[in-house]
Every structure is written in C-alpha cells, then in structure tokens.
Amino acid sequence: MADCKVEAILALRGGSRSPVGRDRIALLEAVATQGSITKAAQAVGLSYKAAWDALNAVNNLLPRPAVAAQTGGRNGGGAVVTEDGKALIEAFHLLEERLSRVAALFSAGDAPIDPILLLRSLGMKTSARNAFRCTVTEIHQGSVNAEVILHLTDAVTLAATITDESLRDLAIVPGLAVTALVKASFVMLAIGEAVPSVSARNRILGTVAHREDGPVSCEITLDIGGGKVLTAVITRDGADELGLRVGARAWALIKASQVILAVD
Amino acid sequence: MKLSARNNLKGKVVAIDKGQIVAKVKIDIGGQSITSLVSNEAIDDLALKIGDDVHAIIKSSEVIIGK
Numbered sequence: 016m017a018d019c020k021v022e023a024i025l026a027l028r029g030g031s032r033s034p035v036g037r038d039r040i041a042l043l044e045a046v047a048t049q050g051s052i053t054k055a056a057q058a059v060g061l062s063y064k065a066a067w068d069a070l071n072a073v074n075n076l077l078p079r080p081a082v083a084a085q086t087g088g089r090n091g092g093g094a095v096v097t098e099d100g101k102a103l104i105e106a107f108h109l110l111e112e113r114l115s116r117v118a119a120l121f122s123a124g125d126a127p128i129d130p131i132l133l134l135r136s137l138g139m140k141t142s143a144r145n146a147f148r149c150t151v152t153e154i155h156q157g158s159v160n161a162e163v164i165l166h167l168t169d170a171v172t173l174a175a176t177i178t179d180e181s182l183r184d185l186a187i188v189p190g191l192a193v194t195a196l197v198k199a200s201f202v203m204l205a206i207g208e209a210v211p212s213v214s215a216r217n218r219i220l221g222t223v224a225h226r227e228d229g230p231v232s233c234e235i236t237l238d239i240g241g242g243k244v245l246t247a248v249i250t251r252d253g254a255d256e257l258g259l260r261v262g263a264r265a266w267a268l269i270k271a272s273q274v275i276l277a278v279d
Numbered sequence: 280m281k282l283s284a285r286n287n288l289k290g291k292v293v294a295i296d297k298g299q300i301v302a303k304v305k306i307d308i309g310g311q312s313i314t315s316l317v318s319n320e321a322i323d324d325l326a327l328k329i330g331d332d333v334h335a336i337i338k339s340s341e342v343i344i345g346k
Binding site: 065068140141142143144175176177178180181182184185187194196198199200227228229230231232233234246248272273275276277278279 | 280281282283284285298299300301315316317318320321322323324325327336338339340341
C-alpha cells in the first residue's frame with residue numbers, strides 16, 4: 016500500500032496544487048531537453064493546454080519562474096528552463112531519494128502512524144485555479160478580521176482579509192511565505208486605461224494570454240508579469256462584451272475577502 | 280498545509296457533471312449535499328472521481344445566512 020509516488024509529490028511543500036510532483040518535474044525535464052512546450056507535452060503524453068497550465072502553476076508558486084516561454088498562442092514558441100527551474104529539478108530528485116529511504120523505514124513497521132495518511136494531510140490539494148506563492152509584508156488587524164498584504168511580484172501586491180482566528184491559527188506574521196488561493200470564478204475582469212474605480216482591493220493589470228470558450232463560461236488566462244498568470248472564469252457574454260481576445264489588456268479585480276491563505 | 284478558510288467540511292463526492300469549461304460536483308456532507316462548481320482542469324488535477332473523500336472549503340465571508 017505504500018505508494019512512493021504520492022509520498023514524493025507531497026513532500027516538496029509546493030503549496031496547494033502540488034506543482035512539483037513527479038509528473039510536473041518530468042514535464043520540466045522534457046522542456047529542458049526539447050526546448051519547446053509543444054514537444055515537451057508530446058514527450059510526456061499531455062495536451063499542449065495541460066502542459067501549459069501545469070508549467071504556469073509551477074511558475075506561480077515559485078519566487079521566480081521555472082520556465083521562460085512565449086505564451087503567445089496555442090502552439091506556443093520556444094521555452095527554456097531557468098536556473099531556478101533546474102535547481103527545482105535537482106532538489107526534487109534529491110528529496111525523492113531521501114523520501115524513499117524514509118518510506119522504507121515506515122514500511123518496516125516502526126512508524127506509530129500511517130505514513131500515507133500523514134503525507135496526504137501534508138499535501139492537500141485544492142480545486143482553486145490560482146495558487147500564488149507570496150510573502151506577507153503587512154498586517155492590519157481589526158477586532159474581527161485582519162487585512163494581510165502580500166508581495167506577489169515586484170509590481171503586484173495582493174490584499175487578503177481573513178478572520179483574526181485564522182491569523183492566529185496560521186501564525187501569520189510579516190515575512191512569512193504563504194500561498195494565496197483564488198478560485199477562478201471569483202476573478203472579475205475589466206478593461207480601460209485607468210485603474211478601475213471599484214472597491215475591490217486587488218486590481219491587477221494583465222494581458223490575455225489564452226482564452227477558452229464553453230457554451231456559457233469562458234476561461235481567460237491573464238499574463239500579469241513576473242512570470243505569473245491569473246486565471247478567470249467569466250461568462251462568455253461578458254468576455255465578448257469586453258472584447259477579451261488574446262493580446263488584449265485587462266484588469267483582474269479580486270475582493271480581498273475572496274483570497275484564502277494557506278501555510279505549509 | 281493549513282488554510283485560513285474557517286469552514287472545512289468533510290464529505291464524499293457523489294456526482295460529477297462535466298461541462299466544456301466548468302464541472303458541477305456534488306458532495307455529500309453527512310446526509311446534506313453541497314454543490315461546487317470548479318473548472319474541468321481542477322477535476323483532472325485532483326483526479327476527482329465519484330466516491331472520493333474530499334473537503335468542501337468555504338471562506339466565512341462567502342456564507343449567506345437565511346432564516
């Protein structure tokens with residue numbers, strides 16, 4: 016019953032979406048050898064879209080991107096694995112090797128608790144499409160809730176309001192690394208040159224990198240700079256009305272109360 | 280991993296209805312059911328299937344109260 020694959024994926028503390036599991040490391044390695052996302056996707060048996068999404072998730076969770084790619088269109092351009100990406104691959108293999116030794120100890124029956132349950136609890140994944148590795152820069156405490164200011168990229172800060180209880184439970188202090196989770200359907204989009212005058216604390220300017228239409232919904236991926244992307248699911252009518260085509264500039268609006276924080 | 284969300288309800292997936300972009304997931308929470316709309320990507324990413332033990336995570340600021 017010991018499944019080394021699960022253990023290895025969960026042990027890298029990659030945040031909520033386990034972006035540095037074996038599958039994604041294999042994809043990163045394929046990018047390094049193939050030099051393009053399209054070829055890397057083929058090499059590991061993924062669709063281009065799935066590979067692109069997986070690499071974006073990895074980039075979103077690292078301080079600096081693991082892959083530098085042209086995100087212009089579905090067929091993409093060349094892609095390179097950055098120094099950070101290479102370090103990640105190396106760290107993964109090192110940890111995986113150590114983990115398998117720990118797993119062997121557990122399997123020998125010396126462990127007082129079920130290692131699989133333990134590892135699973137460490138590595139919970141969530142369905143939220145947006146998971147950003149951030150650093151807490153400021154905390155404004157109220158009597159019921161607190162506003163937590165996060166550094167996402169050099170150009171983008173994120174505000175999250177959480178309850179005082181959560182602030183205490185998660186021991187959130189300035190300087191702490193946290194993962195900010197935002198469900199794609201919570202992201203509103205707006206167009207225009209000026210910063211939209213709305214109450215939402217988070218107004219992030221980006222460029223549409225990808226658009227996928229369904230009959231009712233539309234998934235839009237915004238490149239927000241610094242190697243990070245933000246995914247929004249809005250109605251197709253809304254997307255058409257705003258003329259959100261690939262290359263269009265758009266503001267992502269997120270209420271601070273809709274940002275969930277996760278700590279390792 | 281610990282989450283700031285105050286509501287973390289344990290349940291079991293009883294239905295998954297995939298659309299083109301989003302999917303509807305029904306979760307049984309001790310006899311009551313919770314419906315969640317998530318993207319298809321999330322379903323694939325979590326390898327979600329009927330019978331899976333999951334958590335329904337809801338931020339306290341998102342809960343509407345009726346009386």
